[in-house]
Amino acid sequence: MNTALLRAVVIAGAAWLGAALTASAQVAPSAAEVAAYTGLHAAAHRGDVARLKAQLAAGAPVDARDAAGRTPLHVATFARQRDAIRALAAAGATLGLLEHDRYDAVTIAAVADDEDTLRLLLSLGASAKLVTSRYDGTALIAAAHLGHDGVVRQLIAAGAPLDHVNNLHWTAAIEAVVLGDGGARHQATLKALLDAGANARLADREGRTPLELARARGFGEMVKLLEAVKR
Missing domain, CATH: 1.25.40.20 (Ankyrin repeat-containing domain)
Structure with a gap:
């Protein structure tokens, strides 16, 4: 598949899936x-x-x-x-x-970008490691999808699994790219994941890495972050 066609496919797929995931998020x-x-x-x-x-x-x-x-x-x-x-x-x-819908309190706070409530829940002993949602994801994946970078940093510090793969075959790093907007908060999210040691070589179901996906979406700053990673 040529680069232009790949980019069109990735962008169209991301838009559809992003809308579907948002529509089916916790209520x-x-x-x-x-x-x-x-x-x-x-x-x-x-x-x-x-x-x-x-x-x-x-x-x-x-x-x-x-x-x-x-x-x-x-x-x-x-x-x-x-x-x-x-x-x-x-x-x-x-x-x-x-x-x-298989959401816990931590994931609810993470999706809401509610850092204060998340901080409280974690301090009380709530776990950042649970598998949640109909997508068999985690609070970290949900927050990465939405570009909630402060939440992402809290979850990483609380031991959230960096490389968990959900049933869409996506990691938090992949979701930050494929469902993100390429803007400052999604860039900060991706940087936090990479700085913490997330595996940038893990690919989606079609074998596309976060770097390939970032290139296909034209996310230049994300491409730079991923090109600098050696793992």
Whole structure:
């Protein structure tokens, strides 16, 4: 395949897949769901710590689930209610549970580019290493796809697997290129991955490396980063 055709194929495929992945990403509780919440879920969404503690003291199950499989911890993470997250964790909430679309609290915060909530979850013992989502990915892959470079650096520091391959046969480095926009945040994301030791030779299902994909998409700064890598 010549370079121009390869570039057209990669760009078209990236646009379609990017839209598909975004459409199927985890979904925050809707207004109707929030209105129907009672008990721990309602208190978690509002960040009502006093009500949370009262419910828990009365025996409410800390990992109760709504119709979408969200626990109060998931709801508090979506709502960025960090005091509620602390209270739930102190009460024994299981930090790594997955909701029905297989997202955990860490991945929810990562996709939302919510560095403060992510930092809190990691400090409480939540794992950056879980396999999440219908794509058998990780929080790191999701954040790399979106160019959330600060989140990526946090996850790397927390031991996220750099070279995990999801069921699309993509790593975080590949997603930063093939689903990114080539801009400053995706460049910073790729640099963070490479600086941490991500394997730049791992290829997609068609055998294309991140360097080949960056060239095909015309991402010159990413090409420079990848050309400088010896692994």
